[in-house]
Amino acid sequence: MISLFRSLHHVCVVVADLDQAVAYYESLGVGPWYDYPKGGPYETYEVPNPVASAAMRYKCADLDNVQLQLCQPPAGLDSPQRRFLEECGEGVYHLGFESPDLGAAEERARTLGVDVLARGRRADGSGFCYFDTRARAGVTLEIRRTQHDAG
Structure with missing residues (x-):
């Protein structure tokens, strides 16, 4: 049986002003940040x-044990991240977990009764899948497979 949420890759925080948030984190010694x-x-x-x-x-910062992501949703465009910011304010939007097989992980989630919110797949098998878990888990959970360069 595949375990879905065992290898934490990142924590994603939704912010109102990305540049301001990055500057604050940098003032605390968190960084460096990259697109x-x-x-x-x-x-x-x-x-x-x-x-x-x-x-x-x-923007992302690779910490010793996990990646921190800051996300600024665009103003005037509806998205789950924009709705989260407007309804809850700034805060943790999702936890991202690494999975070696997105297809199997997504199928396993469906057998557990978890609905998919969004998904994307590349030809090399990398991609993402966000699950509708906020109401019961307190946060959106994501599985992803990182794109690896060939050779």
């Missing part, structure tokens, strides 16, 4: 609002 690497094109891309998703701004 989220978008990777190659998706063969499958199912998100609530592709325009808002493409306009989302992310």
